[in-house]
Amino acid sequence: MILRLHRQHVDLLKQEAKKVHPVEACAMLFGKLSQNEAVVEKVEVAPNELQSTVRFEIDPVKVAAAFTDADEKGLDFIGLFHSHPAPAAPSAIDLKYMKLWGDALWLILSSTEGILSAYQLSDGTVKEATIRIE
Ligand SMILES: [Zn+2]
Numbered sequence: 048m049i050l051r052l053h054r055q056h057v058d059l060l061k062q063e064a065k066k067v068h069p070v071e072a073c074a075m076l077f078g079k080l081s082q083n084e085a086v087v088e089k090v091e092v093a094p095n096e097l098q099s100t101v102r103f104e105i106d107p108v109k110v111a112a113a114f115t116d117a118d119e120k121g122l123d124f125i126g127l128f129h130s131h132p133a134p135a136a137p138s139a140i141d142l143k144y145m146k147l148w149g150d151a152l153w154l155i156l157s158s159t160e161g162i163l164s165a166y167q168l169s170d171g172t173v174k175e176a177t178i179r180i181e
Contacts, residue, residue, distance in 0.1 A: 048176040050125075050152055050165045051086045057163065057180050063092050064130035064158040071095050072130040073103040075113050076154065080123040085152055085176075089122055095129075102140050103129045126152030126167075133157065135164040137173060145173070152176055 064072040078088035091113040093105040135157035145168045165176040
């Protein structure tokens with residue numbers, strides 16, 4: 048899987064992570080999804096309701112509103128973004144939630160290392176996606 052992101056979206060996510068650090072920042076990603084490629088066209092940043100440094104939760108009302116808006120714009124749900132004040136690998140909690148979000152892509156930014164990584168659960172296995180910033 049290739050995850051394509053615009054530079055301005057990456058900057059927005061990094062700014063948000065910096066602003067709320069060490070709390071985990073979070074966002075929803077929408078765009079165009081095909082079998083092997085996801086192109087992010089809309090980033091919906093949302094507050095972390097838990098204000099936690101190890102987990103995140105987005106208000107379900109905001110999730111519903113973002114999905115409705117994306118639907119009206121003809122955009123697909125691509126996945127979730129969150130930051131870690133730690134390395135950009137899925138935590139045990141993330142792995143648990145990844146199972147609930149099907150084939151959604153999980154974009155993780157290490158707010159301490161500045162590294163961005165993406166993962167997807169595929170056939171029960173966590174696979175790293177290739178990120179292309181353009
Ligand atoms: Zn996490």
